Amino acid sequence: MQEGITPASKPGLKPKALPQSGAKGFNLHVNDKWYALAFLGPSLLILGVFVFYPMLRTLYLSLFLTDNVGRPTVFIGLQNYVNLLTSSAYQASLQATAVYVIGVVAFTLILGLLLAQMAVRKLAGIQWFRTIFSATMGVSVSVAAIFWLFIFSPSVGLFDQIGNLLHLPLVQWLTTPGPAMIAVIISTVWMNLGFTFLILFGALQMVPQPLYEAAAIEGASPSYQFFHVTIPMISPTLFFTSTVTLIGAFKSFGLIDLMTAGGPNNATNLMVYQVYRDAFLNGNYGLASAESVILAVIIALFTLLQFKFLEKRVTY
Amino acid sequence: MIQTKTRKPLRYLVLILLAVIILGPFLLGFWTSLLPTADIAKGALWSTHISFANYAEAVKQTAILRYLLNSFVISTLTMAAQLLFCSLGAYAFVFLKFKGRDLLFYLILATMMLPFEAEVIPNFATVRKLNLLNNYAVMVIPFLTSAFGIFMLRQAFRQIPPELKEAADVEGLNHWQFYWRVTLPYARISLFTLAAYSFLESWNQYLWPMLTTFSDKFRPVQDGLRQLQSQETFNNWGMIQASAVIVVVPTLIVLFVGQHYFKNGLNEGATK
Numbered sequence: 001m002q003e004g005i006t007p008a009s010k011p012g013l014k015p016k017a018l019p020q021s022g023a024k025g026f027n028l029h030v031n032d033k034w035y036a037l038a039f040l041g042p043s044l045l046i047l048g049v050f051v052f053y054p055m056l057r058t059l060y061l062s063l064f065l066t067d068n069v070g071r072p073t074v075f076i077g078l079q080n081y082v083n084l085l086t087s088s089a090y091q092a093s094l095q096a097t098a099v100y101v102i103g104v105v106a107f108t109l110i111l112g113l114l115l116a117q118m119a120v121r122k123l124a125g126i127q128w129f130r131t132i133f134s135a136t137m138g139v140s141v142s143v144a145a146i147f148w149l150f151i152f153s154p155s156v157g158l159f160d161q162i163g164n165l166l167h168l169p170l171v172q173w174l175t176t177p178g179p180a181m182i183a184v185i186i187s188t189v190w191m192n193l194g195f196t197f198l199i200l201f202g203a204l205q206m207v208p209q210p211l212y213e214a215a216a217i218e219g220a221s222p223s224y225q226f227f228h229v230t231i232p233m234i235s236p237t238l239f240f241t242s243t244v245t246l247i248g249a250f251k252s253f254g255l256i257d258l259m260t261a262g263g264p265n266n267a268t269n270l271m272v273y274q275v276y277r278d279a280f281l282n283g284n285y286g287l288a289s290a291e292s293v294i295l296a297v298i299i300a301l302f303t304l305l306q307f308k309f310l311e312k313r314v315t316y
Numbered sequence: 317m318i319q320t321k322t323r324k325p326l327r328y329l330v331l332i333l334l335a336v337i338i339l340g341p342f343l344l345g346f347w348t349s350l351l352p353t354a355d356i357a358k359g360a361l362w363s364t365h366i367s368f369a370n371y372a373e374a375v376k377q378t379a380i381l382r383y384l385l386n387s388f389v390i391s392t393l394t395m396a397a398q399l400l401f402c403s404l405g406a407y408a409f410v411f412l413k414f415k416g417r418d419l420l421f422y423l424i425l426a427t428m429m430l431p432f433e434a435e436v437i438p439n440f441a442t443v444r445k446l447n448l449l450n451n452y453a454v455m456v457i458p459f460l461t462s463a464f465g466i467f468m469l470r471q472a473f474r475q476i477p478p479e480l481k482e483a484a485d486v487e488g489l490n491h492w493q494f495y496w497r498v499t500l501p502y503a504r505i506s507l508f509t510l511a512a513y514s515f516l517e518s519w520n521q522y523l524w525p526m527l528t529t530f531s532d533k534f535r536p537v538q539d540g541l542r543q544l545q546s547q548e549t550f551n552n553w554g555m556i557q558a559s560a561v562i563v564v565v566p567t568l569i570v571l572f573v574g575q576h577y578f579k580n581g582l583n584e585g586a587t588k
Binding site for chain 2: 032033035038042051053054055057058061069070114121123129131133134136137138143149150151153158161190193250251253254258276285293296299300
């Protein structure tokens with residue numbers, strides 16, 4: 001797994017080294033100050049300017065009213081946060097994000113697991129299916145959005161044509177709130193499946209065969225084997241996949257921008273889209289900063305959870 | 317995992333059904349890219365007027381090839397820079413001794429929790445002040461290094477046997493030499509992984525280039541497609557689908573070629 005392409009490598013990172021830093025075992029020179037500056041300097045500069053500083057600056061801006069180019073004008077304390085959390089529009093955005101994230105994570109995991117489980121058995125030609133199942137990993141967000149925009153587009157799209165053949169009532173997929181949310185969830189899940197499949201497939205392959213043989217001898221049914229052997233054995237990978245998918249879903253922007261632009265009626269106005277709107281369309285940088293901080297806190301919490309879990313896994 | 321012969325056809329049926337679901341959007345996109353837009357607009361998807369006219373039109377009338385070139389330049393520069401700066405940084409955390417090393421490492425680890433999406437407001441102000449807007453540089457400079465890359469390579473460098481470092485010290489190799497001659501070759505698989513990861517990550521950027529580039533000269537492919545889709549070409553479905561196919565085919569080829577190596581990597585890991 002460690003040798004995987006793209007984020008596939010993440011679960012394979014030997015987490016044993018996560019909590020402690022330092023390099024015991026290596027005989028180090030006493031003073032490498034200048035070397036350290038040369039080796040680490042460029043990275044520190046970039047991370048300082050584009051990660052640390054903006055984090056503090058966002059926090060700072062979130063306490064101010066700002067002018068139309070984003071300079072702070074009046075200090076208002078936590079008023080931006082109070083305004084946000086009491087605004088029904090922001091609550092609706094949080095709620096839409098929650099629905100989207102839960103839908104994306106649930107269906108990505110269930111379908112990813114189904115694909116992996118089907119592909120792990122040895123059958124003639126199975127290699128073809130494995131390749132196909134991982135194909136959406138090569139799809140970028142705007143390509144996915146265009147393919148699905150067409151499928152969901154009114155009258156010419158595939159879904160409307162099928163509905164038409166079956167004499168079902170026409171659904172305006174992208175211009176009706178509920179169906180629009182379903183449409184962006186379906187598109188996101190499809191885009192996620194390639195990566196999720198590869199990770200879960202890798203995990204399934206590593207489950208020791210004797211476990212299944214022993215279970216079969218005991219007379220365990222396939223579904224019993226699945227829930228009592230497979231799932232526990234791959235639970236660390238399942239956990240990893242779900243947090244990665246979840247964090248990715250919280251950060252969704254491109255697909256929303258292309259497919260619905262947050263609409264209809266703000267039904268798909270997810271958190272990042274709301275930040276973009278308030279900052280870059282409405283010029284309300286203070287408010288958008290507060291929204292950014294809330295987003296960052298949520299994502300940081302889930303990332304911490306993931307670190308903690310990887311750390312714990314090491315101890316046994 | 318005991319195979320019973322009677323269940324084989326059923327298994328194939330499920331596999332084929334799943335394959336159709338996964339491939340459906342690709343196939344439909346490819347199929348409609350071959351049809352005249354007039355037929356698509358009428359809903360006549362079973363049209364027999366197949367041609368590559370949409371592709372010719374997309375290449376001639378839109379900047380799709382320029383977008384691809386832009387993305388290729390941006391992603392390659394980002395990848396090369398991350399390989400260099402992440403490996404140098406990781407080396408410092410494993411092989412150098414200096415004050416505050418652990419603190420710095422924890423700070424960098426902490427940045428992995430912060431989504432770039434939540435920091436675009438100050439970052440936009442920064443690049444505007446630095447006069448970087450609408451340029452390749454604006455899409456490369458913020459991503460010259462990455463906390464994830466440093467972290468990942470640090471893990472890889474820690475696997476280097478201490479005896480190698482001791483032998484290098486006896487030989488009188490300085491840090492640059494040890495970094496170049498021993499550390500990098502030893503961790504080449506992790507470097508390859510980071511290369512693929514950083515390239516794709518850059519290739520898939522959407523929000524940042526959308527905010528910072530305003531002309532076709534520098535616009536990367538994700539935002540180029542957005543441009544096509546939102547501009548006068550809207551509803552010219554044939555051409556839009558052709559553009560999407562032009563964009564997706566190179567990455568699919570890379571993926572399928574790369575998967576061979578990926579699979580070998582997996583097997584290696586499994587037999588260790």
